[in-house]
Structures are given as structure tokens and as C-alpha cells.
Amino acid sequence: MPREISYRKALREGLDEELARDENVFIIGEEVAEYNGAYKVTEGLWKKWGDKRVIDAPISEAGFIGMGIGASMFGLRPVMELMFFSFAYVAFDQMMNNASSCRYMSGGRLNVPIVVRGPANGGTNVGATHSHTPENIFANMPGLKVVSPSDAYDAKGLIKSAIRDNDPVYFMESTLLYGNVGEVPSNDELEEGELVIPIGKAKVKRQGTDISLIAHGGAAVTALAAADLLEEKHGIHAEVLDLRSIRPLDDEAIMETVRKTHRAIYIEENKPFCGIGAQVSSMIMEQAFDDLDAPVLRIASADAPAIYSPPLEKMQLPTAEEIVERALSIC
Amino acid sequence: MPREISYRKALREGLDEELARDENVFIIGEEVAEYNGAYKVTEGLWKKWGDKRVIDAPISEAGFIGMGIGASMFGLRPVMELMFFSFAYVAFDQMMNNASSCRYMSGGRLNVPIVVRGPANGGTNVGATHSHTPENIFANMPGLKVVSPSDAYDAKGLIKSAIRDNDPVYFMESTLLYGNVGEVPSNDELEEGELVIPIGKAKVKRQGTDISLIAHGGAAVTALAAADLLEEKHGIHAEVLDLRSIRPLDDEAIMETVRKTHRAIYIEENKPFCGIGAQVSSMIMEQAFDDLDAPVLRIASADAPAIYSPPLEKMQLPTAEEIVERALSIC
Amino acid sequence: MASPTRNTKSSDLADAPVNAALSDEDKLELLRTMVRIRRFEQTSLKHYHSGSIGGFLHLYIGQESVAAGSISLLGENDHVITAYRDHGHALAVGMTMKECMAELFGKRTGCSKGKGGSMHYFAPDKNYWGGHGIVGGQTPLGAGIAFALKYKGLKGCCLCYLGDGAINQGAFHEALNLAELWDLPVVYVIENNGYSMGTSQARSSAFPEQGLAARAEAYGMAWDKIDGVSIYEIRAGVQKAIERAHSESKPTLLEIETYRHKGHSVADANAEKYRTKEEIQKFMTEHDPIEFWKATLIEEGVLTEEKFKAISKEAGAEADEAAEFAEKSDYPDEAEIFDDVYWEVDNNTEAGRTGRHFFHK
Amino acid sequence: MASPTRNTKSSDLADAPVNAALSDEDKLELLRTMVRIRRFEQTSLKHYHSGSIGGFLHLYIGQESVAAGSISLLGENDHVITAYRDHGHALAVGMTMKECMAELFGKRTGCSKGKGGSMHYFAPDKNYWGGHGIVGGQTPLGAGIAFALKYKGLKGCCLCYLGDGAINQGAFHEALNLAELWDLPVVYVIENNGYSMGTSQARSSAFPEQGLAARAEAYGMAWDKIDGVSIYEIRAGVQKAIERAHSESKPTLLEIETYRHKGHSVADANAEKYRTKEEIQKFMTEHDPIEFWKATLIEEGVLTEEKFKAISKEAGAEADEAAEFAEKSDYPDEAEIFDDVYWEVDNNTEAGRTGRHFFHK
Numbered sequence A, B: 001m002p003r004e005i006s007y008r009k010a011l012r013e014g015l016d017e018e019l020a021r022d023e024n025v026f027i028i029g030e031e032v033a034e035y036n037g038a039y040k041v042t043e044g045l046w047k048k049w050g051d052k053r054v055i056d057a058p059i060s061e062a063g064f065i066g067m068g069i070g071a072s073m074f075g076l077r078p079v080m081e082l083m084f085f086s087f088a089y090v091a092f093d094q095m096m097n098n099a100s101s102c103r104y105m106s107g108g109r110l111n112v113p114i115v116v117r118g119p120a121n122g123g124t125n126v127g128a129t130h131s132h133t134p135e136n137i138f139a140n141m142p143g144l145k146v147v148s149p150s151d152a153y154d155a156k157g158l159i160k161s162a163i164r165d166n167d168p169v170y171f172m173e174s175t176l177l178y179g180n181v182g183e184v185p186s187n188d189e190l191e192e193g194e195l196v197i198p199i200g201k202a203k204v205k206r207q208g209t210d211i212s213l214i215a216h217g218g219a220a221v222t223a224l225a226a227a228d229l230l231e232e233k234h235g236i237h238a239e240v241l242d243l244r245s246i247r248p249l250d251d252e253a254i255m256e257t258v259r260k261t262h263r264a265i266y267i268e269e270n271k272p273f274c275g276i277g278a279q280v281s282s283m284i285m286e287q288a289f290d291d292l293d294a295p296v297l298r299i300a301s302a303d304a305p306a307i308y309s310p311p312l313e314k315m316q317l318p319t320a321e322e323i324v325e326r327a328l329s330i331c
Numbered sequence C, D: 001m002a003s004p005t006r007n008t009k010s011s012d013l014a015d016a017p018v019n020a021a022l023s024d025e026d027k028l029e030l031l032r033t034m035v036r037i038r039r040f041e042q043t044s045l046k047h048y049h050s051g052s053i054g055g056f057l058h059l060y061i062g063q064e065s066v067a068a069g070s071i072s073l074l075g076e077n078d079h080v081i082t083a084y085r086d087h088g089h090a091l092a093v094g095m096t097m098k099e100c101m102a103e104l105f106g107k108r109t110g111c112s113k114g115k116g117g118s119m120h121y122f123a124p125d126k127n128y129w130g131g132h133g134i135v136g137g138q139t140p141l142g143a144g145i146a147f148a149l150k151y152k153g154l155k156g157c158c159l160c161y162l163g164d165g166a167i168n169q170g171a172f173h174e175a176l177n178l179a180e181l182w183d184l185p186v187v188y189v190i191e192n193n194g195y196s197m198g199t200s201q202a203r204s205s206a207f208p209e210q211g212l213a214a215r216a217e218a219y220g221m222a223w224d225k226i227d228g229v230s231i232y233e234i235r236a237g238v239q240k241a242i243e244r245a246h247s248e249s250k251p252t253l254l255e256i257e258t259y260r261h262k263g264h265s266v267a268d269a270n271a272e273k274y275r276t277k278e279e280i281q282k283f284m285t286e287h288d289p290i291e292f293w294k295a296t297l298i299e300e301g302v303l304t305e306e307k308f309k310a311i312s313k314e315a316g317a318e319a320d321e322a323a324e325f326a327e328k329s330d331y332p333d334e335a336e337i338f339d340d341v342y343w344e345v346d347n348n349t350e351a352g353r354t355g356r357h358f359f360h361k
């Protein structure tokens, strides 16, 4: 029976394998080394790889991420951990300007193979400052790539691709998924000898015929739960498409599922205004207008800064019940 | 015959009147005082109002904007100039976290009546780093307001409202519009005695019946030019709706024009992915699906970092010809 | 592992004017404040473990003298802003245990209506401007409060607290230059507890031999370094900075050496890995500010063991009451998620009624 | 208006080893570099006014000695990164006038294919990493180049230039702490021309009496202050820092006093408002680095008036040729707007072919 490991361990394996594969790969972040990582993603890596490859940083995100961008231009392959992706906001200029545009402004004379990874999610009662989900913000900028895995399998396969990618990849995880266990074959079970998942390919996580639930990150898990409810309680067969990668975007997979079900809801934990749902739903309208039997709906987090109060924050985020209710409104 | 002044002068008048109205209003920015403003918007204000009210800042956007946010919590009404709105990226955390969420995280015990204004546009051959148009990025965050006037009249009326507003308002101008002249009645021509335009009201800038061209900022001017061409060359009567304010958003006006014309194109100088066009077009689908005779189209700047090369950058931005061509494809 | 060193000699600053002026009751009040902070946090810890409190809980235990001592000096126009380790400062400015505990429980009766949580306490009516979760993010805000005081012609200052790890944030550098350049009456207080999470000061910061506060010289700014175990030293040192702000409208950068007994947050599993048990033990026994002050007051004949027990008991009871109050209070309603986002909407003004402000639910 | 002061005494550092080692030809080459920079910019200015060049044009005229002198010291593993006032550094590292001029014209033959413009020159193959438009934004990148050199075990350094106004950006503060903390072989060179746009150093920065570079002491970092009019002083001072980087892998913060003859950019209408005509005149006559070096070389018998005229003429001709080349070159095609965004797409790899990368046109 296939091996099952946690999302956290899957990431760690991916990082460990890439550290082994390429000596130019190194990890920098706050508490990633001696402390083993605030969320233990990098646990054991400093012990194994030492001071050169796994480095604790001061609380200077603009400084060390900017430093990583410079080092990546020079051929290194930095993997930067943001303890929370929310902290990208103090490094925003480095991440939006230097990482995205130095290649362009040099006419392609350099590239920026950096990975910035960390949790980008709400739902953990840490308040507005620590609960940002900026997939849409970074994916807005050409030159950047944004990836957001929802299970252990994707987490391992995508982090390896992200590190091998020659463009900047912002890899958004979720502290609520770190503990989730899922099937991840060990390398010797794989004929390729390792698990690498191309960035830019969405994945149908559940087959269905009546409606498409399209999502990314933690919302994909919620969408799967909603699909169960729709099946059990309402006999509605929902297809769940997990984008996995926001930019590049697998629009073919999106149109394919919409042409199949003629109904779609986009679910995200992001704020709604100019969110991924807005982009995807408008693309569906542009590319599959005549296939739609109903408007594409969007479900996002309640449009306010993340609230602390634990029971309230639960309500603020998309729930399976809410998805079911909205689905019934167009099925 | 009514008075005509430039967009730049209209802004200056608005600032000057608010400085006169409320002694808590003051201006801080790089070169806004002794230099008279990099783009001369604040010309003469330092001479008139002195060191206390018009202040030159070091190149420390996070520092002085954060300082302004703190001062605004204390009851002052800072108007911060960003020489280019692109420089908001080095002050991003202050603008996205502290300005938007301190009210919320305090349970409403304080508010942040700050205005951050400056040009947010491409098209001036200053390259990728200086050509960001982050309307969508800031409007994504609840707690913030985003305003983007396209003519002198709106510029004056809206900057005054922005300064009087008790929430943070990010006021995005355009260096390409500063010189544009338009009708702006002097106060004695107005029975109210001054020109104040509420934030959150869109304006039909041209009546039409066949298709709605919806836009904001500089793109609204391009849309008007396209409407002329459509009329002259193709006998198509396009309605042009200028949003003026991105958040709050006048969705009623949007649905009204769509119900009237049954066809819509959103035009913006922003990057397309998760842009304002995506938000507006998905809202139209959600709220006026059955009124649509064709998918809502989106026109944005060519999806690459802003290119320097002058003739190329012209092509990168939306043009009237392009709008006409896309309009014909759905009319 | 470089471990922080602290001077232990009992303070000779008892007779500094600002300390000489203290009545016995004042001295006991200072003790009471520290004890109340500690009991409050010990009680909150209990309820965190029982699951009534979510998110992070950054305890101030071991650092109480810094908030109690410095805030005891403040007058009507003096203000406070700090980071996420904010319970001590909140109680020191006079916020009630009830509103603070209820906030941790996420209740409507909390100081931030349950919307901010442990890291985001606020009470502007008590000159307390938060509670900020982004490291260093509060430092320009503190300059802004000072700027506003000066702008309005008020003789006051803003005490802006930050940690030893926060000094490496760019925003702080920009704030320091602005404060000195524009003569802002702000006092930056680095609460140097030796660590930023699991990272010792030596692994996070390059700084001059004289210490972290000496970075102020880069801006020609006044600075001082204070032993945080002693209320007398804190009051004497901070008072100088406050006077500089009041009379010259000049900023100061202070470093107060202190120590946190607990982990970075309750979630910190490594609290005894990056610091030796011995180090922690040493500070808990030899440098506990409450024990230190208690000994001082007993020495001075102001306090007795019995009196101390009574104060302690009282504070414990107050904390339990606060927890009970928090327990009994209601959570906000779902609809309240959308309150307190926009002032104009909350106050149902024309601006608040114009255009759509919210885009989901 | 506080106006910058500069020492005028002719340099006594001619016999510093690094200068004593210069051959006559080397000395003439240094002159040639400075003159070529100036002629290049004078020519670009002409074409800016004629409308062939768009956007900003930040001229380096008056500061040529800084780029020419410091970059003349660099070896195979030494690298350069700077801000937007980048023409001088570009020519000094050996980029051709043609590729630099064509870039200004927005042509495909430009060093950045016309995509970057005046502020964003790049030539990694010549150890030149830009050309950066955001003030201070290049300073962490410079630390990154140094980090990579050290990581790869190469004995080299990165010279990272910034302006006197850039020192107040948070990113620079963070970079300085990292550089000292992690022993990065980076040399930060503050080109202090006295002004950030129209703002004098005194109005933008609070700093120690010894000058801007003395801010380095906040990080326990080595620093020095250099008179930028003299090639000898620059070479002697910068060489020390390079050696520190090479042999100790330690950073240095240098301040080189210089002056820009022109406005902040060609668009600067106030160039003679925030600076007195007299001040500008004084620096153009008494502190022009080309005149100063010319006088030195004539004094040394290495140069004659005729020889100087020849060099000047040659450089002028080269600049005109470059302009002609730029004029004749093609603009990129519209489709090229989408090249050079993603490496994977440009190289048509599987990653580049997977998923949609562009969302309009």
C-alpha cells in the first residue's frame, strides 16, 4: 500500500532532494536553521546540510530576499522562506520590481531563479496583519510565477519544479495544510526515480458532470468536501479542478471542465476584489461564453480584514456549506 | 464661457482649498515644497502655506507614509505625495497593513484619514520600475479606498472629497493627464461655493446605446477617443462610463449602462491578470448575465513589464484603434 | 551560544529626583502593576491551553519592569505604541484585565471587540495606539504620533517600544532618520531580551560595542542603555529621554536590557533549546524584576511578605474574574465582520452610503 | 542654503602603491574614460533635446572620476551595480558607446534591447549588474552578488554605488546589517554629490559629524571618506576597501564627495534654484575631475594640451558614431514586447510551454 506523508514532510523531502541535487541550492529564512523552522518545514535540514546551505536570517525580509535575488542573477538558486507570506509586504519592492523586471529591463541578459516560499493563509486566528493571501497580487505581475499546492503530493512535486525553474516562483503554502497526510510515493516506487510536477498544469481532483468547482490552495480542500456533500445530500456530481499553479495558468483545463459541466464556481480564501476568481470567471466568459448555462460564481473570504475571533474567522472563510448553497442556486 | 484649467492646476486648487479649510491638513512628499513638486502639482503651496503645512521628505516612503498614518490616527489629515505611485512598493506594508487594518484591529476605536496621491501610469518611457498601476492591488484590500480621476473637473472635486474622507484614500493620477485642460467652474460660479465630488460615483462621459466602454483614469480618455471613431467610422454609438472611483465602486452605474447597451468592454492601463477589468466583467456576469448579448471583453496593457522603447510602449498601452477593433468584434 | 549578560548590582539610582519623589504608595503601585501583568498572563496561559484562546500568545513575563517603570512616568500628553508583545503595556496604561482578557477570548467585550487578538490591543482613549504584529511596523507610526503632538503644539511624547530583533527592519531606520531630522518627540525603547525568537542578538545584528542603542549615533541621536531589572534605573533613564522630548522636542533611542522567562510565544517548542536551562534559571532567579523590586521595597521597609502575598492574591483574583467575564461575554455576530472596516460606513455618512464598499457576502 | 564644501589641495596620494604602479598609458586611459563618459553624455543630451530619446536622462557629468577611478581597480571577479545615474559606470566597465546610445534611443541594438532605457543598463558579461531605478533598491542586490562570490569561493567583490539621498531607504539599512553580519565582500560607494534632486544632504539626512559613511559604525563596519575630484584619492581609498573584501571578506562603506554639474535629470527645471549659480560655477571650475586630472597629468609631463584635444576629439567622434549607429538601428517589433519576460518561455522549454504565461494580446 502506497506511502502516506504530511504536506510538511513532502515539502521537506522536496527541499532535501534539491539541496542534494544541486549545490547552488540553499535556504535562507528566519529560524529555518537552528530552530528547525517556525513551522518545522525545514526541520533537520540545517543539521544535515550545515551553515552554508541552510541559513538563519535577521528580520530583514527586503534585505535577505533582495540579496537572494542578486545571488540568483549570479547563478545561485536561493530558496527563501517567509515565516508568513504576509511579510512579503515589507519586501514588496524587491519581489515586485527586481525579481520580476530585471530580466526584462536587461533585454534577457540575466534571469532570476529564486523561490520564495511560505504559508499564505488565514484561518489561524493571528489577525489581519498575519493572514494575507497575495496570490492575485503577485500573479498580476508578468515575470513572476505563483504556485499554490493543496496536498502533499503536489507540494513535493511542485517545490522541486519551482527550484528548478529559471524564473522567480512564489510558492504559497498553508499552515492549515502542513499536517495533512496524503499519498506521496517514495522515489524507489517511481520509475522516473523522483516526483516532479510541471508548474502550469491544473489537476482534476474529483470527476463530475453537473458543476465545476474550481479552486486553489486550501480552498481546493474545502471544494472537495463540498463535492462530497453535493453528492450525498443532493445527488449533484461536482467536478473539482485544483489549479495548483496560478501563473502560469492552465486555462485549457478550466475551459475543458466548464465545457463538460456548463456551470462553474471559483472558490478561494483570498479577498474577492480582483481576486483569482475574478480573473478565472472573466476568462471563462471570454473563452466559453456559449457553454455557460449560468453565470460563473465566485466565493472568497468575507470582504474585511481577517478577524481574530476564532469562531468568526471560521465564518469569514469559504465553507463547504456555503459552496453547496451557492452551487444549488445555479444547478 | 466657463473656466478651463489643467488637471494639474485643478489638483493644486483642491489641495490649496483644503489647506485653507482645515489647519490639520498638511502635505508631505519628496520635493513637494521648495522644489514645487517634481510634476509641479504643489507649485506655490509651500510659499503660501510655509514649512508647517508643506514639507519636503527624505527618500523614505515607508518612513514618512507610516508617520503620516500614525499622525492621521491622532486626528491630523496628511496628504502624502508619492513622486510616482510605483514607489508605494517600498512603503507597501505601511499602506496595506497599517492604513487598512488598524481601524479594524482596534474594533473601530480609531480611523486613518490619510490621502496618498501621485501619478500611477505608464506611457512616459521611464521603464518597468516607474510605470506601475496598482489600482487593483490596493483596491483588493478592504479598509482602503482607491480613486482615479481622468479629467480636471473630477481631479479637483475628488481630491477635496478624498481629504475630507475619514478613511484612507489612495488617489492615483497620471503624468500624461496633468497638462490636459478641462472645464472647472471657479467657486463663485457654483452655488455650493465649491466643487466636491462624492467618492463612489461613476460618470457617463458620453451617452450611447450600442456598447458600453467602461474605464478609469487615462484609459477613460482613450475610450472617449474610441467612441468618436466608432461613431464617425462605423455609426456605432458607444456609451463611455468613467468609474472615477475603483473602491468604493459604483456597480449600479455599471449595470445600468450594460442593461442599456447589452455589450461591454472594460479598458484599463493596468496589467490584465486580476485587473479591474476582471473584477468588473465578473460582476457584470453575476449581476446582469441575461442582459448580455456578448461576453464582456477586457482591454489592458500588453502583459509584460513596461517597456522603455518609446514607440513600443505606445503599442503596449490600450489604443483607441484597438478598442474599436474589439468593439466591432462584438457589435 | 552567546548568552546575554546583565549587571546585578542593586541600583544606586533610588535617589534620582524622579525616584526620590515616589511615595510608598507609588512604589507599591509599581509593584502592583508588575504583579497584575504577570498574573494576567499566567491566567491567560491557562486558558490558552484549555483552548479558549486562539492564535499566538506572546508572554511578557520577565519584562514587566520595562512597561511598568517607563509608563509610570507618562503624563496626559504622553503616548504609547508597541509591538505584538503588548499585554504588559496595555495593563500599565490602565486598560482593564477584563477588556484585555476578553480580547484574547475573541469576545465583543474585548478592547478590540475580539477583532485584533493578543497582538493587536488598542485603547487610544488611554493614549495606547497598539499592539502591532508586523515587526518594526509600529516604528513609523510612533514617529507619527510624535509628529502630531508637535504639530498640535502639545507638550508630550510618544514611547515606541520594539524588540532587539526589530532593529533590523528598514522601516525603523527610516523612522530614526526622520525623528532626528525633524526633531520629533519620540522615545524609541528597544526591549532587549536577548533573542528574536530563537535567534540571539549576536546572530541577528551587527552593532557597535556599546550596544544596540548606540546605533543612534548614525543619526546623531541621543541614546542610553538601561538595566531593565531595576525600576529605579528604568525610571531614571527613561525620564531623561522624556524630558529631552518635552523640552527640546528631540528623540532618544533607549535600550533596556531585560529577559523573557517563557518562549517567544506559547507555541515556541524550542524555548529551552536556543537558551540553556541554566541561562533561563539564572535570569528567573537573579534578574526577575518583580523579585528584584520586591526585595528593594522590603529593604526600604515599604513592603512585607504578607503585603506582597496580598497583592499577589488580589491580582490573581482579578485575573480569574477577568477570565470569567471573558468566558461569559458574547462573540461578535457574523454581520459584525463588516463593522469597523470603514469609518464612513460605520457612521452611515453620505460617503459611507455612496458606492459599493464590500464585494462578498 | 547649506552648500557642500570640498577640499581642493592637490592629492598627495600619487605615490600610494596602487597609483605608483600606473604607467603613463594607464593614466591616459583613465583620462580617456572620463572624457568618453562626458562626450557620450553631451551627445546624448543633444539627441534628448531633438526628441530621439525619451523618459529620463540622469547625467553623470562632474562625477566621472568616481566611476573611472574605482572601476579601474577591478579584476576578473569584481563586479559593479549602481542606480539610475548609470552611464558612467557602464562605459567604465567597457560597455560600448554604441550599445549604450542605442539603448537611449530605444533600439534593439541597445544593451537592454531598448527595454530598459537610461536608468536600466545591464551587461552581466562585463560584470555590470545594472542600472536600477528604485532608489536604494540595488543595495540588497549588491549584497547578493557578494554573497554569491563568497558562496562560489571566488576571490572578488561587488562595488555597489548609491546616492547620498539613497542612504535613507530601509533596504540599504537591512543590506548593511547583513553585509557586516555575514562578512560579505561588498563595497558600498555613496556618491555624495550633495543633493538628492533638489534636497540638500542637510535637509534629507541626520548623520554624524564625520559624514554619511560614518553611519557604518552603527554596524561596526569599516568606512572611509574620499575626495572625489582626485583620481589618485579615489583609487587609493577604494583599493583599501577592495583589499578588505578580497582578503578578509569584509564590507566597507565609502563616501566619495563629488558634484553633478547638470540638473538631477534633464527634466530638472530647478537645477539653478536649489543650488546657487556661484556654487555650480565653483565646482565646475575648481572641482571638475577631468580638468583636475588633466592638470595633474600635464604637471607630471604625461599629457599635453594637444594630446588632450586629440583625446577629446576622438571621444566626440566616437559619440557621434554611436548616435548614428543608434539612429540607424531598428526598434524592436511589437511581438518582442513579450520576449525576455520569462527565461523558460524564451528558451521554449517544457516549463515555458506549460500553462498560459501571458494574459493579453
Ligand SMILES: Cc1ncc(C[n+]2csc(CCOP(=O)(O)OP(=O)(O)O)c2C)c(N)n1
Pocket: A030, A059, A061, A083, A087, A090, C085, C133, C134, C135, C162, C163, C164, C165, C166, C167, C193, C195, C196, C197, C264
Ligand atoms: C516583518 C516581520 N517579519 C517576521 C515576523 C515574525 N516574527 C514575529 S516576532 C519575531 C521575533 C521578534 O523578536 P524581537 O524584535 O526581539 O521581539 P521579542 O519577540 O523578543 O519581544 C518574528 C521573527 C513578523 N511578525 N514581522
Ligand SMILES: Cc1ncc(C[n+]2csc(CCOP(=O)(O)OP(=O)(O)O)c2C)c(N)n1
Pocket: B030, B059, B061, B083, B087, B090, D085, D133, D134, D135, D162, D163, D164, D165, D166, D167, D193, D195, D196, D197, D264
Ligand atoms: C524609492 C524611490 N523614491 C523616489 C524616487 C525618485 N527619485 C529618483 S532619483 C531621486 C534622488 C536621489 O538622490 P541621490 O540618492 O542623492 O542620487 P543622485 O540623483 O544624486 O545621483 C529620487 C527622489 C525613486 N526613484 N525611488
Ligand SMILES: [Mg+2]
Pocket: C163, C164, C165, C191, C192, C193, C194, C195, C196, C197
Ligand atoms: Mg527580543
Ligand SMILES: [Mg+2]
Pocket: D163, D164, D165, D191, D192, D193, D194, D195, D196, D197
Ligand atoms: Mg545625490
